[in-house]
Every structure is written in structure tokens, then in C-alpha cells.
Amino acid sequence: MSEEIVKKTDKNRPLQRDEMSKLQWTWKEMKRNKTAYFMLFPFLILFIVFTVLPVLLSMFLSLTDFNMLEMPNWKGVDNYTRLFLDDDIFMLAVQNTLIFACVTGPVSYILSLLVAWFVNELPPKIRAVVTLVFYAPSISGQVYLIWKTLFSSDSYGWANATLMDLGIITSPILWFEDAAYVMPLCIIVALWTSLGTAFLSFIAGFQTVDRSMYEAAAVDGIKNRWQELWYITLPTMRPQMMFGAVLAITNSFGFGAVVDALCGFPSVDYAAHTIMHHLSDYGGSRYEVGYASAIAVVLFIMMFASNILVKKALSKVGE
């Protein structure tokens, strides 16, 4: 009763949320949080200019024939029809990318998870060392170039020397110039460098699981470590697994620099030609920006689609 009176009499009283329109309320909240926007502003402006804008621009340019020199002409879906119907090398690139992503993505993910789980059983000091051994290749930049020495095409390379020493082959194999070996080798090198941020996230995830849950589980009839992993540990670290999956997908599709460094560009018979290479070829060398943008859009769609699929799959863990 008295509240009603106050509402009617006190004209200077600030308005309550339910007395304002949504727009009014939002505006008021925005003014109240001025500082929040100020603090966000520098980052956000760079983020929009260098990440969001390029994505939107790709989508727009993919519908034109822009070539960096002339004004773009509207082409509709021409670039896409050309891509899927007339470009054999693109189809090869799609195939290679999918093979690559479907092998390195899941394998690196499972490897990160299992190694993190094994490492978690170790005493802290040893754990630190082992973590370093597995994590080091992923932070050491171009250390993967050593694979070029290990698998060099003369007899001074470790692989050729060993095989020749054992009498399995008589002349050196040209590892990175032979279409049959290029893809498997690139996959191995990619896996070697793939225990990165996601791996650390898993290690941290295993450490945060509450020990008392294991005790309770043992009482409830969990019999071995695999059951414990599936029913107790993994469900509690689902957020980490999601994060790791996102990174694994990103890396497995974004792979290109390693292939360039190891096999040169273009790789022999396009044996390790991925969509990313096709993109740099048209965008960076031929300046067919419109066409390159269409390639980029296809790659975006593939990455997002696999993220959605993986999200669905991960919600099944522990059931």
C-alpha cells in the first residue's frame, strides 16, 4: 500500500526496470556501464577490424570477381559453381583436407587426452618433465624442419641411412618428393606438433577432478581405470574437452605452413595440396580475390560444421 503511494508521489525517484521500455532500460544500463565499454573498446575495435571484418568481406567478395585492381562486378554464385564443377584441383584439395582433418583431428585429440591422463598418474616432478617432452614440439616453431633432415632425400638422412644399412632399400627414397609418402609424412609431422594448448588444458582438467568422487565411485562399483575415466573423469571435464575439440578442429583444418616448409609449394602432384594452399594460390599469387574468397567461405563452413558435429558427439560422453 505504502509502496504504491511512494510510486505515485515521488517524481524524482529513479524508474524501475518494469516501468521502462526495453530500449530505455538498455540505454540506461549502457550509460551506467560506460567504463566497461571503454575497457573493451581498444580490443574490440582491433578484433572487429582484423577478424570480423575480413570474414564479412570474404563473404561479400566471394560473390564478385574482385581482383585488387578493378572495381568488383557482381557475379552471384558463379565463383561457387566454378569451384565445385570446373576446378579439379579444388576437389583434390577438398579430399586432401578432409583426409588430413579426419586423421589429425581425432588422433591428436585422443592422443592429447590419453597422454594427459597417463601423465596425471605420475608424481609431480616427473610429471613436469614429461609434460615438457610432449608439449615442446608444439611451441618450438619451425623445429619440424628437422624432419626434413631425418627424412632427407640423400643417404645422410636418418631414415634412408637406416633402411639402407639394413639392406631394405638400395638407393635413397625421395621422401618429400614422392607422392606416395608426402601425405603420411605430413600427417606424422602434424601429429608430432599437435600436443599444444589443448593438451595443457586436459592436464589441468585431470588435476581439477575432485578426489572424493573417485572414492565414492569405487564404493559404487567402478571396477577399473577405464570405467573410472569414462563415467567419472571425462564427464566432469567436459568443458575442457569442448575447448580441446575446438582447438583440434581449428588446427587440423588450418594446416598448411608445415606442408609448405616440408614439401615446397605446390607439393608433388598436388599430393598434399589442401584447401588452405588453394586459397593462398588464388589469393596470394594470382590475385583472384573473388574466387579465393569463395574458397575461404567453403573452408569456414567446413570448420563450423565440424564444430557443431563434435559438440553433439561430446554431449554423449559418459552415457
Add this chain to the structure above:
Amino acid sequence: MAAVKKLRTRGHRVVLNRSKGGDAGITFMLTILGIIMFFPMYYVVIQSLKPLDELFMFPPRFYVINPTFDNFSELFTLMSDSWVPFSRYIFNTVFITICGTCGNLVFASMAAYSLAKLRFPGRNAIFQMIVMSLMFHSTVNQVTHFIILSAFGWVDTYLSIIVPSMAGTMGLYLMKQFMESSVPDTVLESARLDGASEFRTFLIIAMPMVKPAWLTLMIECFKSLWNSGSSIYIHSEELKTFNYAINQIVTGGIARSGAGAAAIVIMMIVPIAVFVLNQSQIIETMGSSGMKD
């Protein structure tokens, strides 16, 4: 009373659900995998210390007989006849890495604080966008990125690498998640009640509490910048990075494999040292890295 099954212990802790056979199997697996992971790293170091005659030994040895630092000094003489002295490439990498990492630390932690601790309209939408950006590799954008950089007139300058890296989203994401889990709202509230401005609360209260996350953010940013190689945005030789130089040396063929290995060792020793010194803080930050769907 029924006999109580004897529980296995490790040290003085009881371990449940761990069979001896399983432990042995896992140790075995981990050893094999560890050797595979470690071997190439070890081989780089060995190669970099080998004198010329040992580099050409058949079959190649996995140890050095007469270790020498000649390969390292050769790096500087090898590149002395090129346009740009070798030290310039190192300077470029160090300069780009320091500027980019510092910028990213300042911008991303301010943004992380406001996303983690302040409630304002648009907050969720912005964070969702940042999470989405983690889902694709930045090289997808390279073409349109180039167009934008050339519109600014930044192509072939340091700015083309430094400024975009300041908006690296991985560091921001980890920082924001860590702030959410380890900076209690009550502490911030009491600072505000004492009259501290929002910015001061951020600087004096929140930032010191998330030191592990600073380190992680810095390493994430450092990692990508330090390893940035030949970029399509840079053409001038004197602006190119160390990584680009390594590539040139290594592709130079067998005669340079010692120098190449030496360059790789210089390159990898820095991030590894940074990680070793900060491992526990990084793992601590990663504890909150999870993504809620």
C-alpha cells in the same frame, strides 16, 4: 568379519582402481610415445653441435664425438654476404614479439575484465563472437586481411604484424575464464564501496590476482609471434623475421644442415625456457579454460 581386500598404495596414498598390469602398460606406452616425441628434438641439438665431418658420416650418429659451436658462429658469417645482417632477423623477431605481446596483454586483460566481471548489454554477444573466432584458423582470412592492411597502408611495415596480434583472442579467452573463476565478486564489490573507480579496481585488485593468466596470455601471444614466418604482408628483406631466415638456411641443402640445426636450436630454446619457468602457472590457468556449451 569378511577379510578386507588390501588396498594398493602409491607413496602413502591409497590408489583405487589401478591394477599393476595397467600401470606397467601405461608406463610402457608413455615411454614409447615419449621417445618418439623427444627423438627429433634431441636430434636437432645433436646436429647443431656436430662438426662438418660428422655431419657427413654414414650412417648418421646419434651422439657427437667432438662437439663444437662452429655451426652457431657460422650462422653469422653465412648470412654476412646477404643484404641484411643475420642479427637484423633476430632483432625483427624480438621487436615484433615484444610489442605485440605487450599490446595484447594490455588490451586483452582490460577486455577480459569487463567481459568477466561487469554486466552490460551486449556482453554475451561479444563473448560469443570471440569464442567463434577460436573456431577458425586465422590464415583463412589472409586475403581479405591483406586488403584491409593495404587500405591502411600498413603492408610491408612492422605494424602489419604487430597491430593485428594485439587482438589475439586465445589469450583473452583464457584470461576471461580465469578471472571468472578466481576473482571473487565480493572483493571487487568492497573495493568499489571504498570508492575505487572501476578502472582502479581492475588495475589494483583484479590484475594482481590473475598473474598466472598474464603469463599464459603472454606465452600464447609470444608463441604465435615468435613463430611467425614469411608473411605475405612483408616484402622487404630487412623487415623479415628469424623464422624466414631459418627457412632460407635449411632449404639451402645439406651443406648448411649444421647451421640450419643451430638456427632451429636458437629459435626453440627461447619458448621452451619461457615455458619451463612458468609451467605451473600456465597449468593453473588452463584449469579454468573449459568451454561451457
